[in-house]
Amino acid sequence: MTTVAERQAAPSLSTWERVRGWVTNPWGRPRFLVLVTWGYMIWAIVPVLIAIQFSFNASRSRTTWAGFSTRWYWGDPVDSVWNDPGLRHSLEQSLKLAGADVLIATPIGVLLALGLARWRGRGSRPANFLMLFPLVTPEIVMGVSLLLVFSHVFTFVHTGTLAQILGHVTFSISYVVVIVRGRLFSIGRQYEEAAADLGASPTSALTRVLLPLLAPAIVASAAIVFAISIDDFVISQWLSSGEDTDTVPIQIYSATRGAPLPSTNAIATIMLLVTFVSILLAFLVWRVFTRGERRAAQSTAESMGAFTV
Amino acid sequence: MYRRWLWPGFALPGTLWLILLFLVPFYAVLAVAFGTVDPILQQPVPIWNPLEWNVGWMTETLSRFAPGGTFYGVAIRTIVYVVVSLALCLLIGYPVAYYISRHAGRTKNVLLILLILPFWISYLMRMLAWVNLLAPDGYVNRFLTFTHLLGEPRDWLGGAPSTVILALVYGYIPYLILPLYAALDRIDRSHLEAARDLGASPLRAFLHVTLPLSKAGILGGAVLITLPMFGDYYTPNLVSGAPATSMIGNQIDLYFHGGPQPTIGAAITVLLAAFLTVLMAYYMWTIHRATHEVRDV
Amino acid sequence: MARGEIQLLDLTKVFEDVTAVDHVDIDIPAGEFFSLLGPSGCGKTTTLRMVAGFEQPTSGRILLDGADVAYTPPHKRNVNTVFQNYALFPHLNVFDNVAFGLRRAKRPKDEVRERVGRALELVQLTGLEKRKSAQLSGGQQQRVALARALVLNPAVLLLDEPLGALDAKLRKELQLELKALQQEVGITFVYVTHDQEEALTMSDRIAVMANGQVEQIGTPKDVYEESATVFVADFLGVSNLMDGEVTGRDGTALRVRVGEVELRAERGEVATTGPAKVVIRPERIELEAYGENGAANRLPGMVERVVYVGAAQQLVIRLATGEQLQALVQNDGAPLEWEQGTPVRVHLPPSALRVLELRQALADTTADEG
Numbered sequence: 001m002t003t004v005a006e007r008q009a010a011p012s013l014s015t016w017e018r019v020r021g022w023v024t025n026p027w028g029r030p031r032f033l034v035l036v037t038w039g040y041m042i043w044a045i046v047p048v049l050i051a052i053q054f055s056f057n058a059s060r061s062r063t064t065w066a067g068f069s070t071r072w073y074w075g076d077p078v079d080s081v082w083n084d085p086g087l088r089h090s091l092e093q094s095l096k097l098a099g100a101d102v103l104i105a106t107p108i109g110v111l112l113a114l115g116l117a118r119w120r121g122r123g124s125r126p127a128n129f130l131m132l133f134p135l136v137t138p139e140i141v142m143g144v145s146l147l148l149v150f151s152h153v154f155t156f157v158h159t160g161t162l163a164q165i166l167g168h169v170t171f172s173i174s175y176v177v178v179i180v181r182g183r184l185f186s187i188g189r190q191y192e193e194a195a196a197d198l199g200a201s202p203t204s205a206l207t208r209v210l211l212p213l214l215a216p217a218i219v220a221s222a223a224i225v226f227a228i229s230i231d232d233f234v235i236s237q238w239l240s241s242g243e244d245t246d247t248v249p250i251q252i253y254s255a256t257r258g259a260p261l262p263s264t265n266a267i268a269t270i271m272l273l274v275t276f277v278s279i280l281l282a283f284l285v286w287r288v289f290t291r292g293e294r295r296a297a298q299s300t301a302e303s304m305g306a307f308t309v
Numbered sequence: 310m311y312r313r314w315l316w317p318g319f320a321l322p323g324t325l326w327l328i329l330l331f332l333v334p335f336y337a338v339l340a341v342a343f344g345t346v347d348p349i350l351q352q353p354v355p356i357w358n359p360l361e362w363n364v365g366w367m368t369e370t371l372s373r374f375a376p377g378g379t380f381y382g383v384a385i386r387t388i389v390y391v392v393v394s395l396a397l398c399l400l401i402g403y404p405v406a407y408y409i410s411r412h413a414g415r416t417k418n419v420l421l422i423l424l425i426l427p428f429w430i431s432y433l434m435r436m437l438a439w440v441n442l443l444a445p446d447g448y449v450n451r452f453l454t455f456t457h458l459l460g461e462p463r464d465w466l467g468g469a470p471s472t473v474i475l476a477l478v479y480g481y482i483p484y485l486i487l488p489l490y491a492a493l494d495r496i497d498r499s500h501l502e503a504a505r506d507l508g509a510s511p512l513r514a515f516l517h518v519t520l521p522l523s524k525a526g527i528l529g530g531a532v533l534i535t536l537p538m539f540g541d542y543y544t545p546n547l548v549s550g551a552p553a554t555s556m557i558g559n560q561i562d563l564y565f566h567g568g569p570q571p572t573i574g575a576a577i578t579v580l581l582a583a584f585l586t587v588l589m590a591y592y593m594w595t596i597h598r599a600t601h602e603v604r605d606v
Numbered sequence: 607m608a609r610g611e612i613q614l615l616d617l618t619k620v621f622e623d624v625t626a627v628d629h630v631d632i633d634i635p636a637g638e639f640f641s642l643l644g645p646s647g648c649g650k651t652t653t654l655r656m657v658a659g660f661e662q663p664t665s666g667r668i669l670l671d672g673a674d675v676a677y678t679p680p681h682k683r684n685v686n687t688v689f690q691n692y693a694l695f696p697h698l699n700v701f702d703n704v705a706f707g708l709r710r711a712k713r714p715k716d717e718v719r720e721r722v723g724r725a726l727e728l729v730q731l732t733g734l735e736k737r738k739s740a741q742l743s744g745g746q747q748q749r750v751a752l753a754r755a756l757v758l759n760p761a762v763l764l765l766d767e768p769l770g771a772l773d774a775k776l777r778k779e780l781q782l783e784l785k786a787l788q789q790e791v792g793i794t795f796v797y798v799t800h801d802q803e804e805a806l807t808m809s810d811r812i813a814v815m816a817n818g819q820v821e822q823i824g825t826p827k828d829v830y831e832e833s834a835t836v837f838v839a840d841f842l843g844v845s846n847l848m849d850g851e852v853t854g855r856d857g858t859a860l861r862v863r864v865g866e867v868e869l870r871a872e873r874g875e876v877a878t879t880g881p882a883k884v885v886i887r888p889e890r891i892e893l894e895a896y897g898e899n900g901a902a903n904r905l906p907g908m909v910e911r912v913v914y915v916g917a918a919q920q921l922v923i924r925l926a927t928g929e930q931l932q933a934l935v936q937n938d939g940a941p942l943e944w945e946q947g948t949p950v951r952v953h954l955p956p957s958a959l960r961v962l963e964l965r966q967a968l969a970d971t972t973a974d975e976g
Binding site: 033037044051061064116138169256265 | 312317319320324330334405408412427429432437440441446479483532536539561574581585
């Protein structure tokens, strides 16, 4: 025979216990953590939003709002990003460096990723170690070393755009390798083996099977290289030959230390936009390319039932 | 299936590039640090043969790091700033990472996007944002005087260590939270459930299960931000005008761009790199030991 | 038209310090459904991969219709594989997957369309050409993998545990379908599996492997009823392995002492007298009412446990010698005469009793794998 437990009266809680209960909330999400997390998010994002807001300020102040205006972007005949030669040139320089970086670092990095992932020989371990080093090296150490190597060893390279490009590529390669290698591991050898099994030559297997499957990672790494290059400050500054080869981060740096105008906010906002767009594009390309693979989890379950027809 | 030389061949261009533009430059720093200075041109003369290295400049630089020397204060200050910033980053970052990985539920995706956002915002823009806010007539001063927490506007940007530390924390904390989140996310929920099932209160389950299991993540994130932080020079320059808050990176910057002694700058760089290598080695040894401990159990 | 006869001659593969395949000799005539059966790590998959061309043998030869292909790259062999996880190209739809090999061979468009259509018909997947593999069920993916391999008219089809990822019911259906398909197409199938029931169901002949070596090759009946070694006996079904001592001959049969009792065994062969293993299948054990040992080949025992498995009942019987036997009694509707805890007399018919050499048993194999 089954019996029903007797109901007991609920105990009454003191005020302190009630408050502590609300904050710690043992059965749900601890509210203290919620507060800290959302507090952090606000603290992390809001200052930047304010900076963006002030890029549209009608007056020269970065601290007192005087109304909405686009003068710092293109309106002001002297100080807007469009009209200030220094600012505009730095924008071009940043885009130039980033573009060159992507075009050089991505192919080198993809090849290096393939090589390191598949190479079984004795050199692969040190090569792998070498590839990881730039990721943990502080930028100032890299800046110093590159400056010195161009002053004393590869003296045919003077400070300036070429040196900056070489420096950017050097720290970008490792990012490409890490991203592409991750994708490579999840792909595995099976598709190339299947291709060879079906009669594809090794070249064919690489170009018709591996490369298309690797494409999303390649595009993603290109976008990341672009974003990193655009935002780079230390290497660009150390290898710059003067105002002529200054990039946007260098401009922002000098302006912030000196006399920043809302045009500084404006060019920073433009950079932000460029970075976001490139990341968004890469993300969308990744989604499109891997669309075929993602339905796996749902579809198998659904059509299993229909299959027995 | 493939030719044996194919994969090493693929790896060749990248490896060659990194040797020429990463390893060789490192060696150039050593050659300059252990080199001499041309007395007439006041230019550094690198010495390439290790057997002929001149330790004069290096010993001179080392002596300046000793207590009483010109670099002693900067070095101590740098270590203090980094340690304090790291502690604050962990204090703020751990709860955030913990919440997102364990409790976020429906808001998890939104929070992850917000977490990743700062990565795509230029470091300089984030510092610029604070420079604007901390200006004498900026929002921070206005808010503090308005709420009477402060009598009159304070000069935040004139050389205050607290501002530099705040900036360092603000700048580097995203690089700590993300790996920490990844490590916490990987912890199997069933471990915690088992602990609760066996009678542990939420606090004890955290202290005895979650915290130890997240040690690797904490260590990894800490390494990820302290290494670059030790070389930071732009943050103090941006949020503080004064040499009283300069870090070791500023010294290197000075010797290369300010004065006539790149050799000393190179020597400091070598010492900094050596110091960071020791830290890195300690980190790897700890990880190595941790994974072996697990296996013995 | 290629015939599809395979010969593996002294095939060996050594990986660093592990010998995965150890001097294997196998002959597979054209058109046979041949299985490589064994536990994980026994070398069956490595052997298959060598036949496919993904691994190069350390020594030995692989003859395909008389020609040694051991060092021919995989894309030049007239052999196709169905992979364990199907390896359907995610970026191509069903049609393009199946057409892949034909296009690499530069076949004209009409021919490609026609052959792909016929291949899909063969595996009953007509109409799904435009789907991507992620939109297919496991069973459908497996069929696409089959079609993709068969469309090229290979002399031999290699299958690496293709049904492993499917649930039990689907697996049984596809086992029968694959067997029917093989008989319809008529080419040689080399099938790798660790599931002995699957191998017994589908194969014309089976090679049972352990530790990189072939323990026995034979028809399903051969390997089950006439197991050549202790490993084979133990791997296929329940073996009821007992320790015994061969004391001599009795005509064509052997006399074996198990515990206190001397038994007559008509199956099996050993070189000399001495310690040996005795094997009998559960369905061949006859149970009789307990009484004094009068007739030959009878042992006293106690029923330890009765397990109901639907079509039959498994009785776990503890012998006086300490050994445990499992007997199988078909459910014919009549109530079982023996309950848990009752004594019983176990009759081991000489015609079902098999004596085997005392060699490395299954337990030692698993210890080596570490």
